[in-house]
Amino acid sequence: MEALVERLSGLDPQVDGVIRVVMFYDTLMRRRVDLPALARASAGLAECVAGIRLHSTGRVIRVAPDGANASGPPAPASTTAPVVLDEEEIGTVWLERPGPPGPLDEAVLDRLAIAAAAVFERYGPERTTMADPALVELVISPGADEAARARALRLLGFAADLPVRVAAVRSPLPLDRIGTLVCPGRPVKAAPVADVGVILATTLDAARFPAGVRAGVGAAERPDHAWREARTALRFTGTREPVVRYEDLGALALLARIPSGAARDNADVAAIARLAGNPDELNTLDAYCATGSLRQAADRLHLHHSSVARRLDQLAKTLGIDLTEPAGLTRARLALTMWRLLDD
Structure with missing residues (x-):
């Protein structure tokens, strides 16, 4: 490889830089780095702030050239690239370089995007909407240990600082289809638990439930409390009102007791x-x-x-x-x- 670099650099000096960028990221991948380490290495290589964002969790990593987390509001991105895995855009990478992009910025971002997709595939949460019912049940169980609940949420792809909304669903439609409809472009997981479908989402638009679906939506911040509320709201649904939010029931919720x-x-x-x-x-x-x-x-x-x-x-x-x-x-x-x- 070194010999090839020397031969090509004699023809075009920029080719030398591109190939060295490729070799740089190949080395990182052999070392099986995680996303923060990948961002730090990229910021050092590009000598400007480098960023990575995952759509599924909303997680954002911004690192300065000195390796520290970038402070302050993000500067406008000088160059961006999508992170693509299995033909689906799962995130974005970018550089925050003052002034015009550098001559190798495009190559850096191209390799950073490829490396970020590989890291996410190796270490990240499941990309599908359908989730392990055991993990979902642990999240909504009233008797679950809080540490175990938090770990289950992390495994499902929910960041610790993001809220989790809960819906109880009865529907002839697939749960994954419903989940992507009511929470487009944001973290959402679904699984059947007992006789009811569960949807966990960072945001949930009750108006987007499709026809034929009955759904109750919880209001509490704790997932186990929100699940209890969602089950109660589901009981109040019917043909005339197929989707009910617990917070809209008010004193009517007492009838369920x-x-x-x-x-x-x-x-x-x-x-x-x-x-x-x-x-x-x-x-x-x-x-x-x-x-x-x-x-x-x-x-x-x-x-x-x-x-x-x-x-x-x-x-x-x-x-x-x-x-x-x-x-x-x-x-x-x-x-x-x-x-x-x-x-x-």
Whole structure:
């Protein structure tokens, strides 16, 4: 190799520099360096700040030429390059050189990007959205040791300083597809646990859940508390409201704590249960409870308001509740909600 460098440098002095850059990174890879060491070596070689960012974890490494972590806000990158692994862009590398790029900056970044991809493949977390269910269960388990929980989060690719949102999902769609939809371009993991799908994400857009998916989204900072909240919110979902955030439930969340036996024994809940065999009556009651208006319920059901009025009259007799009174409407709403919670 040295002989080849000498022969080529006689033809083009810049070729000598490029080949030496290649040899430099080949040596680093043989030494099996990690990402911080790779950034330090690159900053020393380029004599300016070098940076590495991983999209999956949001982790950013910036190192000054003296080998110390770069302080202060990042300067505009003079040169950047994508880090690509298995045809997927997993990160970015850059140099922060004052003034124009140096003659070998492109070669340095090209080799740095290749080396960063190799390091990530060797040491980094799984790149797929689907995760080991055992690790996910450890993260959301209420009885887990906090050190073990933190280690599981690291193994899943979540940085220690990033928040983790939790969603409980029931869906015919693959969990990995749902995860990438609700958390695009950021760390997200999914796994089935018992009868429910779990999604862990650094950010989670509840509006991006696709049609056909029922999901409850937790609000707490601790993953185990957020999981409990997400499971509770999932119980409140239905056809009309397939995605529920726990923070939006407010006092309604208290209904989930009522023992199922006590709920079934309640006369209003039992009356709702008897309507289960008649979808038209149940849908009419649901629409009226949701809107509190006969005409709005008729619009939602695509029926004439007189037809809805007749159904509500019959429902009032069946339930023994005056649906025209605020107290009666509140009773019907609570009974309908409690009946649905019994199914979960």
